[in-house]
Amino acid sequence: MKTNNRGKNKATEILEEIGFDDVTELSNQELVNGFGIIFISEPLDNADGKIIRGRTNTIIKVNSSIPYPEKIRFVIAHELGHYFLHEKMEIHSDNVKTLNWFKIENQAKRGLQEFEANDFASELLMPEKSFKEFITGKFFSPSLIKEISNRFGTSLTSVIYRLISLDINPLLVVFITDGIVRYWRKSADLKGWVKDVTKLPPPNDSVAKEYIDANYDFIYTGNEKAQEISRSTWFKLYDNQKDNVFWEYCIPTKQYKTIISVIWED
Template sequence: MKTNSKGKNKAKEVLNEIGFDEITELTNSDLVSGFGILFICEPLKNADGKIIRGKTKTIIKVNSSIPYPQRIRYVVAHELGHYFLHDKLEIHSDNSKTLNWFKVEDQAKRGLQEFEANDFASELLMPEKVFRQFIEHKPFSSSLIKEISDRFHTSLTSVVYRLITLDVFPLLVVFISDGIVRYWRKSPDLKGWLKDVTKLSPPEDSVAKEYIDADYDFIYKGDEKAQEIDRSTWFKLYENQEDSDFMEYCIPTKQYKTIISIIWEA
């Protein structure tokens, strides 16, 4: 799917107009109402978020049943993206397919609007300048993803995608849905050829496969969340190339049967 910088650029424009370097300390209600939009958090059927644009007023609704406040925050920012970018959307609902950065095929079916809204949300919640300053001089680890999520009040998924798109660390990110690899993206600085994995099950000796076998339950805690694996688990070895140590950290979501796997050199 072809992409653009429309969402990111619009978010920068909005932040500049309101005079904020970041909006982290604003509540969801204050953030939305500050743009003259009515904010409602209530149970929604088959939707995580919804925007309703009337003749004189716009309403943004978010599903109050979402268990994680960071996820709610990201849905709010995504709907704001639609508000600023897509004025022809009068009534629009979003769910796990449109809100997930890694479900590229589902987003492509709706055109660029979902990518643009996600890109807007990412820049609005984690402005690049502030984001880079926060992680400067910090080594990558599984705990850093949670630290960033807490700092900017946004979802783990959005943090992972922000890291990989900004090429901050040499990482491989693999998205798995229903036991099949649907998408992957590798930082240019992470050298090596990935094995043929797209539309296949993850490697048998991968941590991702362990989570699938465990029915997406959390099987590692604390420092053990990042497990040591071999380079050859995910990457092809060149002729006469020795294997080396890599790390793999997985974020499973049992509700949707998805896994985000992050792989890096130890």
């Protein structure tokens, strides 16, 4: 899918207009109401977020049943992206399919608009300058993802995508749903050729495969979240290339049968 920088550029423009380096200190209500939009938190059927644009007022709704405040925050920012970028969008609902960074590239009809809204949300919640300043000098690990999530108040998934889209750490990120690899993205600084894994089950010796076999239950916690694997698990080896130590960290979602797998070199 062809992408652009409209979302990022608009979020940067908005931050400059309101005079904030980032919006971390603003509550959800303040963030939405500050733009003259009505904010409602209530149970929603088959939706995580919704925007309703009327002649005089706009309403943003978020599903109060979402258990994670960081996800709620990202949903709100995504709907704000639609508000600022897609004026012709009068009524629109978002769910796991449209909010997921790793699915929208396969959507022909609404993919670009959802990418732009996600890109807007990413820059609004994690402005590039503040984001880079916060992680400077810190080594990558699962605890760093959580630390960033806590600092900026946004979801783990959005943090992972932010890290790889800004090419800050040498990472391979793989999105798996229903036991099949649907999408992967590699940082330019992570050298090597990824195996042909798209539309196939993850490798048998991968941590992702362990989570599938465990029916997407959490099987590793604490310091064990990062599991040691070999380069050859996900990468091709060439001409006596050393099969060095890599690490794999997975975030499974049992409800949707998805896994986000992050792979990096020791």
